[in-house]
Amino acid sequence: MVSLGLTLVMLAFVVRLFQVQAVDADAYAAKAEKNRYSSHKLAAERGAITDRGGVELATSVDAYDITADPTLFTPKETKIGDAPEQAAGLLAPILGEDADKLAQKLRTPKTRFTLLARRETPQVWKQIKDLRATLAEKASADPKAVNVLAGVLAVPTSKRVYPNDGLAAGILGWVNADGKGGGGVEQQLNKELAGKQGEIRYAQSGGRQVPTAGRSEKPAVPGSDVELTIDRDIQWAAQDAITEQVRKSNADRGYVIVQDTRTGEVLAMANAPGFDPNDLSQAQSTSLGNAALQDAFEPGSTAKVMSMAAVLEENAATPGTRVTVPNRLHRGDRLFQDDIDHPTWYLTLNGVLAKSSNIGTILATGELGKTQKQANKVLHSYLRKFGLGKETGLGFPGETSGILAPPEKWSTSQQFTIPFGQGVSINAMQAASVYSTIANGGVRVEPTLVRGTKGPDGRFTPAPAPKKTRVVSTKTARTLAQMLESVVDDEEGTGTKARIPGYRVAGKTGTANRVDPKTGRYRGYTSSFAGFAPADKPRVTVYCAIQNATKGSYFGGQICGPIYKKVMQFALKTLQAPPTGKAPARLPVTFDPGRPETPGRPPNGR
Known part of the structure; x- marks a missing residue:
C-alpha cells in the first residue's frame, strides 16, 4: 500500500510537470512576461x-x-471588453x-x-x-x-x-x-x-x-x-515702456535695447508685442522669437552718426565746418530733400547732425574721397567696422546680419542714401552697438547676453571675454559725443524730448521709410532714437525703434525720445550712476554766411 501511494504521488508530480512544461507552457510564459x-x-x-x-x-x-x-x-487581462x-x-x-x-x-x-x-x-x-x-x-x-x-x-x-x-x-x-x-x-x-x-x-x-x-x-x-547679463528690473521698465507706446501708436511692433557701454553687456532687450512662454497656445506666430535681433530694417537718421564718424576720423571736416544746405539737392538720378521744406540752411557739421539734414549728410560724406566711388569705399569700411552686415557676436538663434552691399554694388541712389541710413538694413542690437562704441571711446565691444554658467557641482564658469575692436579714435568718439548732445540739448535739435534733468544726454533721432515685410515695398516708417548717458562719462546706451506707427506722430524724436528718457532714467537710477555736474560744450549749430569762416579747417579738407 505504501509503495502504491508513493507511486500515485510521483505520477501526480509527473502529470503536473508535463502540464506546466508542455500543455500550459504558453500561459505560464505569458504570466512570467507580466513580471x-x-x-x-x-x-x-x-x-x-x-x-x-x-x-x-x-x-x-x-x-x-x-x-x-x-x-x-x-x-484577457481585465476579463472585460471595454477596459x-x-x-x-x-x-x-x-x-x-x-x-x-x-x-x-x-x-x-x-x-x-x-x-x-x-x-x-x-x-x-x-x-x-x-x-x-x-x-x-x-x-x-x-x-x-x-x-x-x-x-x-x-x-x-x-x-x-x-x-x-x-x-x-x-x-x-x-x-x-x-x-x-x-x-x-x-x-x-x-x-x-x-x-x-x-x-x-x-x-x-x-x-x-x-x-x-x-x-x-x-x-x-x-x-x-x-x-x-539682463537686469530684471531694467528689462521690466524697457518692456513696459515699449509695450505702452506700441499700443498708443497702433504700431506693428517695437523694441528697446539697453546696453552697458563699457562691458557690452545687454541689460535689457524688450519686444512688443511679446508672448508668454508658459502658454504658447495664446501666442501670435508673428510675436514669437526675438524681433530685436531677427528683424532687419533701414535705420534712417540714427545711422548718420557713422557717417559723421567717418568724416571726422578721415579729417575731412570738423564740427564747426560750414555746410550750406539747399532746399533740394540733385545727385545721380534723384532730387534729395530733408524731412521739411526750408530755405537755404547755413549749418555747421554739428548742425547737420543736430537738425538731421539728409542733404547736409550727403554733402559731408562726399568729402571722404576725390571721387564718389572713393567716398563710397571709405564709408563702407567704417560701416563694417561699426558691425554692419555681420552678426553681432551674440550667436542668437535666427539673428539677422542685416544687409550691407559691397560699395561696388551700390546703386546710383544708394551711394547717396546709405549715408543717411536708407538702402542699408540692420537689427536693433547692431544699432545700439554703434552708439555704445562711440560711448566707449571708439572701441567696439561685442555685445553679450550670457555672463556664465553654474554646473551641478556649483562651480561658476564665466563666459568668454567679448572681442574688442578699435573703430575710431578716442578724440573722434569724444567729438561725436559732444555733437550728439546738440541733438538733445540745442533748441534746434530734433531730440529735445529725450532730455533728462541733471544729466548730459547724447542721442540721435531717426525716421526712416520702412520696407513692408509682406509686400517688399516702402510703406510707413521706422521711428527710432538712440543715445547714451551721461554724455561726458557714458554708462548706458538705450536704443528704441517702433515699426509702422499709424496713430499720432511717427517721428522718432516724438515717440521714441520719451521712451529713451523713461528707460534711461530708470537704468541710471538702478545702476546708481550719478550726473557728472559738468557743463556741456554747446557746439554751434548754424553760422552767419556774412561772417568769414574761422581758421582751423583740416589740412586735407575739401
Whole structure:
C-alpha cells in the first residue's frame, strides 16, 4: 500500500510537470512576461536661467509623464471588453484630453508603453493615484469589479515654468513638447541646460514595481544654470515702456535695447508685442522669437552718426565746418530733400547732425574721397567696422546680419542714401552697438547676453571675454559725443524730448521709410532714437525703434525720445550712476554766411 501511494504521488508530480512544461507552457510564459524587468529613462532636471542678480527667469518644477501599459487593458487581462474605454472615460476630465484618443492609445498593440500626457502636475498624478487606489479596493472586495486604472503609471520628470510670464520671453525662448529648447537662450544653450538623462531598471508585476526583486539605477545629471547679463528690473521698465507706446501708436511692433557701454553687456532687450512662454497656445506666430535681433530694417537718421564718424576720423571736416544746405539737392538720378521744406540752411557739421539734414549728410560724406566711388569705399569700411552686415557676436538663434552691399554694388541712389541710413538694413542690437562704441571711446565691444554658467557641482564658469575692436579714435568718439548732445540739448535739435534733468544726454533721432515685410515695398516708417548717458562719462546706451506707427506722430524724436528718457532714467537710477555736474560744450549749430569762416579747417579738407 505504501509503495502504491508513493507511486500515485510521483505520477501526480509527473502529470503536473508535463502540464506546466508542455500543455500550459504558453500561459505560464505569458504570466512570467507580466513580471519581467522594465526600464525607463530618468529625465535630468533642466538648469535654471537667471538674471545678473540671480533672479530666476526660467526654472523647472516637479511633474509627471502619465503613461500606461496597454497589455494590462486587454480583455484577457481585465476579463472585460471595454477596459480602455472605461479607463479613458475616467482619465479624460483629469488630463484634459479627448477620451477617444486616450482609449486608442490604451489599445495600442504589441507594446507595454504608451504616453498619455506630458508634464502633468503632482496634483494631477495624485488625483489619478487616489482614484486607482479606490478602484483597487473595490476590486479586492468584489471579485466582479475591475480596476481599469491598474495599468496607469507615471514617470517623474519636470516642467518648465517662467515665473515672470512674458518678461524677457524673446531672450529666453521656450521648451518644446520634447523637452528641448525651441527658441532663444533655451535653444542656444540647450546642451548646457538639459543635462544628461539617467535610466532605471526594475521588475514589475501587474503594472507595479516589485521592491524585493532588485533594481538598478543610473542617476540623471542635472543641467547647468545659466546667468544672463539682463537686469530684471531694467528689462521690466524697457518692456513696459515699449509695450505702452506700441499700443498708443497702433504700431506693428517695437523694441528697446539697453546696453552697458563699457562691458557690452545687454541689460535689457524688450519686444512688443511679446508672448508668454508658459502658454504658447495664446501666442501670435508673428510675436514669437526675438524681433530685436531677427528683424532687419533701414535705420534712417540714427545711422548718420557713422557717417559723421567717418568724416571726422578721415579729417575731412570738423564740427564747426560750414555746410550750406539747399532746399533740394540733385545727385545721380534723384532730387534729395530733408524731412521739411526750408530755405537755404547755413549749418555747421554739428548742425547737420543736430537738425538731421539728409542733404547736409550727403554733402559731408562726399568729402571722404576725390571721387564718389572713393567716398563710397571709405564709408563702407567704417560701416563694417561699426558691425554692419555681420552678426553681432551674440550667436542668437535666427539673428539677422542685416544687409550691407559691397560699395561696388551700390546703386546710383544708394551711394547717396546709405549715408543717411536708407538702402542699408540692420537689427536693433547692431544699432545700439554703434552708439555704445562711440560711448566707449571708439572701441567696439561685442555685445553679450550670457555672463556664465553654474554646473551641478556649483562651480561658476564665466563666459568668454567679448572681442574688442578699435573703430575710431578716442578724440573722434569724444567729438561725436559732444555733437550728439546738440541733438538733445540745442533748441534746434530734433531730440529735445529725450532730455533728462541733471544729466548730459547724447542721442540721435531717426525716421526712416520702412520696407513692408509682406509686400517688399516702402510703406510707413521706422521711428527710432538712440543715445547714451551721461554724455561726458557714458554708462548706458538705450536704443528704441517702433515699426509702422499709424496713430499720432511717427517721428522718432516724438515717440521714441520719451521712451529713451523713461528707460534711461530708470537704468541710471538702478545702476546708481550719478550726473557728472559738468557743463556741456554747446557746439554751434548754424553760422552767419556774412561772417568769414574761422581758421582751423583740416589740412586735407575739401
